Amino acid sequence: MIxxxxxxxxxxxxxxxxRYYESEGLIPYVKRDESGRRLYDHEALECIRYVTLLxxxxxxxxxIRKYVCLYKEGNSTISVRKSMLTNHKEEIENKMxxxxxxxxxxxxxxxxxxxxxSQMNNTTIKI
Incomplete structure (x- = not known):
């Protein structure tokens, strides 16, 4: 825990x-110590990295919030998450x-x- x-x-x-990502439900795995300070484990860090990537x-x-909510629901949402990522990938490819x-x-x-x-300077372009 860090x-x-x-x-x-x-x-x-x-x-x-x-803190904003957590309040928006993008990082659902943040734990707290007895004083209420946030503690992050490996799962929370991986979530942060993926949210940042998205x-x-x-x-x-x-x-992203919808994707994270679906992820929390488990494997029954894999096809929906895959569809979301496929659509997002297509949008990125079109922008590219x-x-x-x-x-x-x-x-x-x-x-x-x-x-x-080159014409203004009376030079020739070498190819």
Missing amino acids: SIREVTELTGLSAPTL KTTGMPISQ KELYSNLDKINYKLALYDILE
Whole structure:
């Protein structure tokens, strides 16, 4: 069992963020000592890491909360959780395709600028 301070050092998350995640039901496995201080075990740390991963991928808090609630219900919800992750994966892939398309357009424009600059400087571009 480790303290909230140790969890902040391990995860890079602030104590207020951890308390917020707990209050939102995203970290359901936080225990307390006799003084009411939070104590985190391996299961809580794994939950924090996965919630952070989902948040980083752009999954909304409401969806993460739903996912965690389903997880707590047990194996009977595996297919629903799998479906949620499949849908989220597809959304990420679509965003990535859009970003790559936009990046291609930027790279094309940069190549045009290289050509224009070389013409202005009377230099040839070597390929």
